[in-house]
Amino acid sequence: MGQPFPYLLLPSIWASRNRARRRQPGDLVRGLLFGVVGLLVFVAVLWGSFWLTWQLSKYAELGDYLLRLGLAWLFLTFLSFLAFSSVVTALSTFFLSEDLKLLMATPIAPRRLFHARFARTIGQASWMVVAFLVPVLAGVGIARCAGPQFYVTALLIVVPFVVIPVAAGTAATLVLVNVFPARRARDILMLMGLLFAAGIVVVLRMIQPERLLRVESLPDITGFFADLQAPAAVLLPSFWAGEALFTSLQGGRDWLHGGALWTTALGLTVLLGAACERWHFAGFSKAQEARKARFTRLRWLEGIARVLPLSDVRRHLLIKDVKVFLRDVSQWSQLLLLLALVLVYLYNFQVLDLERVPYMSGIVKNVYALINLGMAGFVMATIAVRFVFPAVSSEGPAFWIIRTAPIALRDFLWSKFWTGLVPVFLLTETLTVLANEFLGIDPFLKVASAVAILFMSLGLVGLATGLGARYPRFNAENPTQVAGSYGGVMFMVLAVLFVIVACALVGWPSSLYLWHRARGVPLSTFQQWSVALCFAAGAALSLVTWWWSMRSGVRALEEME
Amino acid sequence: MLVQPGVAPPMIAVYDLVKKYGGFTAVDGVSLEVTPGEIHGFLGPNGAGKTTTIRMIAGLLQPTAGRILVNGHDLASSPEAAKASLGFIPDRPFIYEKLTAGEFLRFHGGLYGMDGSGMTDRVNEMLEMFELSRWEHELVESFSHGMKQRLVMTAAFLHRPRAVLVDEPMVGLDPRGARLIKAVFRRMSEHGVAILMSTHTLEVAQEMCDRISIILKGRIIARGTVEELRALAGSDDAQLTPVFLKLTGGSGLQEIDEIV
Numbered sequence: 123m124g125q126p127f128p129y130l131l132l133p134s135i136w137a138s139r140n141r142a143r144r145r146q147p148g149d150l151v152r153g154l155l156f157g158v159v160g161l162l163v164f165v166a167v168l169w170g171s172f173w174l175t176w177q178l179s180k181y182a183e184l185g186d187y188l189l190r191l192g193l194a195w196l197f198l199t200f201l202s203f204l205a206f207s208s209v210v211t212a213l214s215t216f217f218l219s220e221d222l223k224l225l226m227a228t229p230i231a232p233r234r235l236f237h238a239r240f241a242r243t244i245g246q247a248s249w250m251v252v253a254f255l256v257p258v259l260a261g262v263g264i265a266r267c268a269g270p271q272f273y274v275t276a277l278l279i280v281v282p283f284v285v286i287p288v289a290a291g292t293a294a295t296l297v298l299v300n301v302f303p304a305r306r307a308r309d310i311l312m313l314m315g316l317l318f319a320a321g322i323v324v325v326l327r328m329i330q331p332e333r334l335l336r337v338e339s340l341p342d343i344t345g346f347f348a349d350l351q352a353p354a355a356v357l358l359p360s361f362w363a364g365e366a367l368f369t370s371l372q373g374g375r376d377w378l379h380g381g382a383l384w385t386t387a388l389g390l391t392v393l394l395g396a397a398c399e400r401w402h403f404a405g406f407s408k409a410q411e412a413r414k415a416r417f418t419r420l421r422w423l424e425g426i427a428r429v430l431p432l433s434d435v436r437r438h439l440l441i442k443d444v445k446v447f448l449r450d451v452s453q454w455s456q457l458l459l460l461l462a463l464v465l466v467y468l469y470n471f472q473v474l475d476l477e478r479v480p481y482m483s484g485i486v487k488n489v490y491a492l493i494n495l496g497m498a499g500f501v502m503a504t505i506a507v508r509f510v511f512p513a514v515s516s517e518g519p520a521f522w523i524i525r526t527a528p529i530a531l532r533d534f535l536w537s538k539f540w541t542g543l544v545p546v547f548l549l550t551e552t553l554t555v556l557a558n559e560f561l562g563i564d565p566f567l568k569v570a571s572a573v574a575i576l577f578m579s580l581g582l583v584g585l586a587t588g589l590g591a592r593y594p595r596f597n598a599e600n601p602t603q604v605a606g607s608y609g610g611v612m613f614m615v616l617a618v619l620f621v622i623v624a625c626a627l628v629g630w631p632s633s634l635y636l637w638h639r640a641r642g643v644p645l646s647t648f649q650q651w652s653v654a655l656c657f658a659a660g661a662a663l664s665l666v667t668w669w670w671s672m673r674s675g676v677r678a679l680e681e682m683e
Numbered sequence: 684m685l686v687q688p689g690v691a692p693p694m695i696a697v698y699d700l701v702k703k704y705g706g707f708t709a710v711d712g713v714s715l716e717v718t719p720g721e722i723h724g725f726l727g728p729n730g731a732g733k734t735t736t737i738r739m740i741a742g743l744l745q746p747t748a749g750r751i752l753v754n755g756h757d758l759a760s761s762p763e764a765a766k767a768s769l770g771f772i773p774d775r776p777f778i779y780e781k782l783t784a785g786e787f788l789r790f791h792g793g794l795y796g797m798d799g800s801g802m803t804d805r806v807n808e809m810l811e812m813f814e815l816s817r818w819e820h821e822l823v824e825s826f827s828h829g830m831k832q833r834l835v836m837t838a839a840f841l842h843r844p845r846a847v848l849v850d851e852p853m854v855g856l857d858p859r860g861a862r863l864i865k866a867v868f869r870r871m872s873e874h875g876v877a878i879l880m881s882t883h884t885l886e887v888a889q890e891m892c893d894r895i896s897i898i899l900k901g902r903i904i905a906r907g908t909v910e911e912l913r914a915l916a917g918s919d920d921a922q923l924t925p926v927f928l929k930l931t932g933g934s935g936l937q938e939i940d941e942i943v
Contacts, residue, residue, distance in 0.1 A: 125793055125794075125796070129793055129794075130794075132790055132793075133779045133782055133786075133787075133790055136779075136781075136782055136786050136790075137779060137780075137781035137782055138781075140781050140782065140783070140786075140822060141781055144822065220777045221777055221779065223743060223773065223777050224776075224777045224778075224791075225794070226742060226743050227741045227742055227743055227766065227769075227771040227773075228766060228791075228794040228795065229762070229763040229764070229765075229766040229767040229794070229795060229796075230763070230794060231763060403745060404745055407743070407744050407745035408745075410738075410743065410744055411704055597824075
């Protein structure tokens, strides 16, 4: 009972050690793939950060000013991300985590439990930010030839900077779990997701970075920087972190902002600890009741399913899948983040003023259209790995119901396919059509892109469904775990290859056709055949991928023991 | 030292316990006492409030009203002292799947302040008792349901609790496992451990329990030894099942006939 709080972190450490010792088939491949991808991203971020800082250093005072502003904005972005992420993480670590049922029945002092859970929340909520900050700050340091003092300061700044938003997010969770009706504990996720998504869009609209590209609005640039500075308020920890680092970069020591960060972090931790001691058990007890959560009956869904031309079995499978998905907030709330990113993506196309490139605008637009097709393909692959690939695994221990029911596993898998295809296709098709509309590209490319998306959806959703059935993880705790499994990684690798090949098969003939048309030169017979062949090959690639994946998935299910 | 049940002050004492979920009252004024060495059965139909009551005593749910004392410690004001005397065996236990049985037990013991070689000896002794010794270094994820159940029981008895809460102990156990568990419970009660056991297996309750409380719709409707309950129900049946059905209202056979 007198053990210090890190003792409570031992199960996670031991479990990681055991996982490393007892590798499962595919673990090494997955580790290598993740390692290589991670290393590439690290090097790319490091290089990008180095290059940008190097370029800025050529502009003396303006460069310094921009770097300072950039640091403040970088930390501000991470501040909001951390605050949101910690609300979601704290809900799990402090209230919904399965091991709490074990720990809460043991004689652990509430303060020790708080410290252990808070440390876990910080780790889970911030590892991504820290992993990104390391190459960014290293790049800045290398470009500015900073001494060891800068790196030590960076470490001393990042620690309290991470603690502050996580403490604030955890406090928000504590309040929400205690204040809201207990049965809605999980709905908080949705609320926070919406707020965060809206926040991103609003902030981006406020800044309008495209103004920098307009030559005629040069006098407005001062206004642009004034806007940039506005959210970097002096009372925010992001500003303190940025200032302290910038001072250190110039060889100085900013005790004021460093001190502000540490005192705030420690003060918030102490206050949060006291609050948890007082209200955590009440919140935890309420969160237990959330098992009997309020839910929507979704009668409209049954009405829609009834009018669809489906067999009874497929209709019931569809209704079950959609209900399970919509009633699990942790599932669809992730769509909100995706939606926010899609909105930002579309917004970028809307504000892209390519008419200012008078002679090249047509070509540039068409190149953008092809990039857009590739991006839509990657969005499709991301959604598919997160939402379609885990479809079979999501049956979990309840899969016996399907296996013992008098239905063909073929019907079951095809039901999963159609349930995944419709939303994925609609989302990516809308994304592509809207983006192309904003760009004002050639009608030929508009049609080619729209048709390509249809075929790519069939291929990618088929691949995700089929591989999901080949490599199911029925014992996974959540779909993210399934997506990160060996099969999930394999799907992503194949999906990226598929998107690249498909884009090439659509892009090359389209460019050839448009180039000839722009010059008024007709295509030769050979070129016409090549164009037709490429389009046909693109369609065939999608159809074969679709057919082969589904067939292989059905076989895997039928051979499952 | 063997302890005679019923003569010492209660090890688990619950007074006027209430739990409300919004407008629904799951537990409505439950009071009960379990003395050292007593095995107290807690029976009731599904949804009667057994698990809710047990989870409140274990410190997992906050009561709406009422008082819970474990080994004389008030669970609300001295939760650590109360929980230190308690062992809890839930119906759906959580075990860290990626730990070995030995690691899990050592971690669990540490939570109760156990340490050093004393703990190692105790872990070995308990693994032996629950017939899990040869699985000590295996990951929990490879265990069958019955083995997991036995492991949770090993953990619950590891720190020599004065009182144990058991929610549905026989679920998923094979006959050999069930016999083992019964023997362990009896042995523990002989050594003064108070056991409050919720179960649907009436034969187990009849065979093992010194006293039984029957809960229905959140209220205790009957309490006593099997003989006393039989008398209360006005039943001559040797088995507890008909007595339980009489007390909790009907067998449901009539309805089954109507459906069939």
